[in-house]
Amino acid sequence: MKKTFVFIASFCFVVLFAQTAANLTEFKENIETQKVEAKDALKPYRYDGSKVTYFNFKTYKQTKEVEVYLFNQTDYRFSFNGKSLPNDITVQIYDEDATITNRILLKEFTGVMGKNVVVETTELQKAYDSKKPNGGRLKRVFVSYAIPGVPGAENKTPTMKERGAMVLVMGYKM
């Protein structure tokens, strides 16, 4: 009886472990596909790199932020792919980091789950000019992901349905 129990427990562990590894492999592979899709949406801008932000939905709100540099005489395009999001999030783009209380919100959007959304810096610069006349040129932006709380989420041991990733691919105009 004891032997049978050990066997079943071990078998369950192995199956669950293998399943978890397989799910995570699939999750990673999907992200690679989404990167390609986001990269395609950059055209005719030239690819410069990507930043995948991974997170787990928890019962409380979270924020993740990515700083992106914008150099002189160059226009940029950001391609956001939200196809690895199990729930929607809010994307906000600011002129300063979160420690600056009066930072300027340049763009905000939701509904990125399951989609690819493109944002150009010309649009962000226009928003900056209108909100801060004489502010000059944007030299960097802070892309902030507001991740909502999900009731009943497993905070310590997230399951696959709580895992999410936002793929951000950046390009510049020659």
Added chain:
Amino acid sequence: MNLKNGLIVAALGLGMFSCGNSEPQDVNVVDTTSQEDMLTEDMFESPDVDYHLPSPLQVASIFKKSGLAYHSNITNPTANSPKYTEELKQMLNFGVYSADMAYCVLNEQSNEGRKYLAVITDLAEQIGMESVFENKDLMDRFDKNIENKDSIEILMIDIHERTETYMEENDMQHKSSIHFAGAWTEGMYLGVYDYEKNKTKDGLGAQITEQMSILNNIIKGLEDPKNAGIDLGWLITDLKTIQSTFDEFESVKAYVADENATELELTDTEFKSLGDLIKTLRSKIINA
């Protein structure tokens, strides 16, 4: 723990259970949730604050647009490559040579660029990234397109993308700041060299100053605890000296204090101090 390591752990787990044929003394309930946590805890939770650093090709093209002229023989000679036997020097000079390759390609010096691709391939092999360049397909593509600058630039983007993907898949992203430190120093060196020859190039001077904005994040990346086993102390100290010297310039302090200031312009003296520090660091990096 990265996925590959996770799978190794899974395989070990399988082995552990399949090999043992003796009856265990105690019945233990297996805590599968903690195993799942172990498999995923690092890889699938990004830091709350992160950043994206520009590729060497973007930096080179920005400098070029700002008027950077090509000077032969100022890049790091490819003959230095075999001298880099320490891993840190190999990683730093992987970045240096990437910047040199971008500089050559953008200035239509494809034959020079090809030499840099060859040393980058060699160094990649030595720092465990040989699969980025495997099958020599990149070199073949370079040779086929040697007369076509656009195709070579696309090839450089491919190299950058492959490197980025490889480092992400193998949980080596912390090391990318080391490559970037090399590329940044070389880019700044090339800019400073040209600017000193012709100080009327205001755009170039402004671009060098602008590149200073990314230094803090390079330092932050080098200070990643995962880099603890690499002797980065001297590099971090030098980069911090460059940062603090820059921050103490009167022009910089005035720019920071003035909310309405839009562009920063250094004085000649300040520019010289910055240039000297860059040249000293570059020399330390490229000398074995």
